[in-house]
Amino acid sequence: MSxxxxxxxQGTTSSRSILFNHQGQVVASAQKEFRxxxxxxxxxxxxxxxxxxxxxxxxxxxxxxxxxxxSDIAAIxxxxxxxxxVLWDRTTGKPVANAIVWQSRxxxxxxDQLKADGHEALIRQKTGLxxxxxxxGTKIKHMLDTIPGLRERxxxxxxxFGTVDTFLVWRLTGGKCHVTDVSNASRTMxxxxxxxxxxxxxxxxxxxxxxxxxxxxxxxxxxxETDAEIFGQSIPIAGIAGDQQAATFGQTCFETxxxxxxxxxxxxxxxxxxxxxxxxxxxxxxxxxxRINNKxxxxxxxSVFIAGAVVQWLRDGLGIIENSEDVQALSESVDDAGGVYFxxxxxxxxxxxxDPHARGMIIGISRGTTAGHIARAAVESMAFQxxxxxxxxxxxxxxxxxxxQVDGGASVNDPLMQFQANLLGTQVRRPKVSETTALGxxxxxxxxxxxxxxxxxxxxxxxxxxxxxxxADAEEQSARYAQWKEAVSRCRNWSQATSE
Numbered sequence: 001m002s003x004x005x006x007x008x009x010q011g012t013t014s015s016r017s018i019l020f021n022h023q024g025q026v027v028a029s030a031q032k033e034f035r036x037x038x039x040x041x042x043x044x045x046x047x048x049x050x051x052x053x054x055x056x057x058x059x060x061x062x063x064x065x066x067x068x069x070x071s072d073i074a075a076i077x078x079x080x081x082x083x084x085x086v087l088w089d090r091t092t093g094k095p096v097a098n099a100i101v102w103q104s105r106x107x108x109x110x111x112d113q114l115k116a117d118g119h120e121a122l123i124r125q126k127t128g129l130x131x132x133x134x135x136x137g138t139k140i141k142h143m144l145d146t147i148p149g150l151r152e153r154x155x156x157x158x159x160x161f162g163t164v165d166t167f168l169v170w171r172l173t174g175g176k177c178h179v180t181d182v183s184n185a186s187r188t189m190x191x192x193x194x195x196x197x198x199x200x201x202x203x204x205x206x207x208x209x210x211x212x213x214x215x216x217x218x219x220x221x222x223x224x225e226t227d228a229e230i231f232g233q234s235i236p237i238a239g240i241a242g243d244q245q246a247a248t249f250g251q252t253c254f255e256t257x258x259x260x261x262x263x264x265x266x267x268x269x270x271x272x273x274x275x276x277x278x279x280x281x282x283x284x285x286x287x288x289x290x291r292i293n294n295k296x297x298x299x300x301x302x303s304v305f306i307a308g309a310v311v312q313w314l315r316d317g318l319g320i321i322e323n324s325e326d327v328q329a330l331s332e333s334v335d336d337a338g339g340v341y342f343x344x345x346x347x348x349x350x351x352x353x354x355d356p357h358a359r360g361m362i363i364g365i366s367r368g369t370t371a372g373h374i375a376r377a378a379v380e381s382m383a384f385q386x387x388x389x390x391x392x393x394x395x396x397x398x399x400x401x402x403x404x405q406v407d408g409g410a411s412v413n414d415p416l417m418q419f420q421a422n423l424l425g426t427q428v429r430r431p432k433v434s435e436t437t438a439l440g441x442x443x444x445x446x447x448x449x450x451x452x453x454x455x456x457x458x459x460x461x462x463x464x465x466x467x468x469x470x471x472a473d474a475e476e477q478s479a480r481y482a483q484w485k486e487a488v489s490r491c492r493n494w495s496q497a498t499s500e
Contacts, residue, residue, distance in 0.1 A: 005446045006062070006073045006235070007438035008055055010080040010164050011243065012101065012265040013312070015054035017062040018438040019073075022451070024461035026435060028066030030058040037098055042105035042347050042356075042495070045098035048086045051164060052171055056230070063231065070231040075222075076172075077239030077445030079246035079437050080164035081265075082187045085139035087150070087212075088167065090160050093175055097147055099164075100139040103266075103305055103347045107138035108356045110145075114138070119205050126192045126199055128277055128286030130354050134303070136163060137189035137206045144207070157211040163187070165240045166214045172237060174227040181219040181240035182296065186288035191216065193277055193288055196296060219245070219290040220444040239444030243437045244268040245289050248299060250440030251405045251431065252459045259393070259401060261386055262437065263410035266350070267304035269389040271397060272297060282392035283352035292447065300396055302351040302389030306344040306360075307382045308410050313346060314378055320371040328413050331379045334372040340364040341384075341487040342377035345494075352392040353488070361491040382410055383420040384484040390424055403427045407436040414466070422472035423481065432465040 004027060009016040013036065019027040032054040037045040063070070083102035088095045100106060111131050114120065120131050129135055140161055144151040153159045162170065163184045169177050185191040185198075190208060192199040198213055217223060219241045225234035241249060244262060248270045251260040256274040261267065270289065277286045277298045289299040306313075311327045314320055321327055343349075345358035362374060390401055403426060410416060411430055421428040433439055446452040 003072050004068060005075055005077060005442040005451060006059065007077045007079065007442040007445070008059060008168065009243070009435070009438040009441065010051060010055050010078070010168060012081045012103070015051065015058050016438060017055070017058040018435055018442070019062055019066050019068060020439060020442040024433060024439055024443070024458070026433065028062050028068070029435070030061035030065060032058050044101040044104040044347065046084065046101055048088070048095040048099050048167060051099065052168070055168060059231070070233045070235055073235050074451045075236045075238035075445040075449045076226065077441030077443070078165050078168055078237065079241055079243050079441035080168070080184070082163060082184060082242035082244065083134055083136050083139075084164050085136045085143070086162050086164065086167040087140070087143055087159055090158050093171065096150060096159060097143060100143065102134055104139070105133050105348055105356050107133040107142040110138040110141050111356070114205070123189060123202065123205070125279070126194070126202060127189050128186070128193050128279070129189055130283065130285065132354055133356055134350065135187055135189040137202070137208060140208050140212070141206050154212050155209045159212055160214070161212040162214055165242070169223060169237055169240070172226045172230065173224045177224040178214045179217050179223050180214045181217050182288045182291045183219055183242045183245040184240065185216045187242060193286065193298070196288070196291065218292060218294065220292045220448045222448055236449060238448035239441050239446070241290055241441060241444055244270055244301065245287070245299070246440030246444070247407055247437040248272065248440065249290055249443055250436030250438070251407060252455070252462045253405065254455050254459065257397070257399060258405070260405040260407065260436070261389070263307050263382055263406065263408035265307065265309045267307035267382055267385055267389070269302045269386065269393065270299040271393055273300055273397070274298065278396065280396050282395045283354060284392050284396055285351070290444065300393055302392060304385040304389065305348065305350045306346050307385065308408070309346070310342070310344040310378045310381060314375060320375065327375050327379060328415070330372050331376040332415060334370065334376055337377040337380055338364075338369060338373040339366070340369055340373045340377040341484055342374065342381045343487050343491045344378065344381050345491050349488070352388055353492070355492050357493045357496040358491050359494040361487065363487050363490065379413065379416055380419060383416060383423050384481065386420060387423050387481055401426050403429055405429050405431070407431065407434055417468045418471070421468040421470045423477050425470045425474055425477065427470070428468040430465045432463040
């Protein structure tokens with residue numbers, strides 16, 4: 001049997017490739033950042049060629065650094081930044097424009113019109129999503145409406161749509177496979193999550209031609225093989241999941257009620273709710289977690305748009321740190337945030353507010369405020385936004401959170417994880433393998449080709465790195481959270497208010 005699984009983890013700011021062994025341990029990894037294109041405030045784009053090149057470069061690098069041949073790889077699993085929308089020419093394979101990134105607010109006017117036309121309730125009922133510029137469907141419509149001649153080409157079947165997984169599989173297979181999995185499809189606002197199929201009524205509302213859409217598949221199956229020229233011989237592509245669903249799978253949240261939170265570019269909390277979709281009453285999303293052997297697992301999700309990305313802004317925008325890693329030392333140079341609150345609504349607010357017109361705000365500044373206080377407030381904003389999600393999720397599920405499993409880049413920050421445990425009043429558990437997103441994609445691919453035999457085998461791989469217990473006064477934490485809520489209320493609806 002082949003010895004390893006290759007996971008391609010295509011993220012918002014970088015592409016990663018990771019080799020995993022049977023124990024779910026990282027054997028080798030490679031990472032490469034790529035350009036963020038910011039045409040105007042609130043709009044975020046990527047060049048799909050940058051995505052492709054960075055992903056392929058890291059895949060070849062990891063094989064080389066691990067001294068591994070294509071013949072040593074049992075399968076490839078793909079996980080990706082979700083909702084980011086790529087349109088390309090069916091014949092040439094070339095993108096017709098930059099990809100519109102999930103963070104982008106460029107299709108907010110489309111959403112405003114959908115709401116004005118009374119489509120909100122139907123979209124919510126069929127897709128489990130709120131009407132927001134976050135999702136792919138409104139991005140597709142925006143591109144078809146604004147790029148001259150594109151709609152006609154799309155209607156003829158000459159233009160293909162894909163989320164990033166679809167684009168990567170298309171390229172990897174030399175244009176032979178135009179597919180996605182149910183988890184990514186459930187983020188487009190075009191899929192009925194009850195039937196797991198593209199929905200004609202939703203396609204009509206958003207004016208998206210069906211001919212553009214990929215085939216919707218399970219999250220764990222062999223979709224096709226890589227073009228032999230890429231890695232020297234063909235490798236099966238056998239797992240696909242959107243990054244947050246993949247992280248949930250990698251954290252082995254297989255039981256109903258289990259919860260994970262990823263601290264990445266954004267913050268994403270998912271709760272496994274079993275085989276029946278549960279509509280949220282508290283502004284969360286109902287989404288498909290994964291489908292294996294035609295059996296669908298659903299999740300409740302809270303999505304925060306800016307978490308770790310606030311650290312990038314401290315580095316690139318404000319210039320108070322040179323490297324992202326420096327934020328921990330700077331934030332620990334002070335005992336607390338000194339009354340400063342940083343609401344990082346740099347591209348609006350996601351769950352549970354869904355306010356595309358909110359904008360970032362630092363409040364509580366005095367003459368004694370230093371760069372350390374601002375850095376600490378920025379880091380703490382990840383924990384405050386996470387509590388926002390927990391509050392909503394507990395109301396929806398009708399249960400108190402007993403523990404939170406964490407992953408993502410910022411989860412290695414021990415003081416942040418301790419602050420999170422204090423603020424939630426619950427234990428926070430971090431696994432030894434922090435690359436749970438890539439691991440989830442590897443698990444899905446490995447299951448499809450028999451590299452792993454069962455979910456139970458995967459659960460046995462999970463190992464605790466550190467557990468953080470709440471240590472602070474609950475009343476004091478509640479008071480701080482109330483002040484956070486007040487700060488959030490003051491940045492709401494800002495861009496709309498200032499344009500009137």
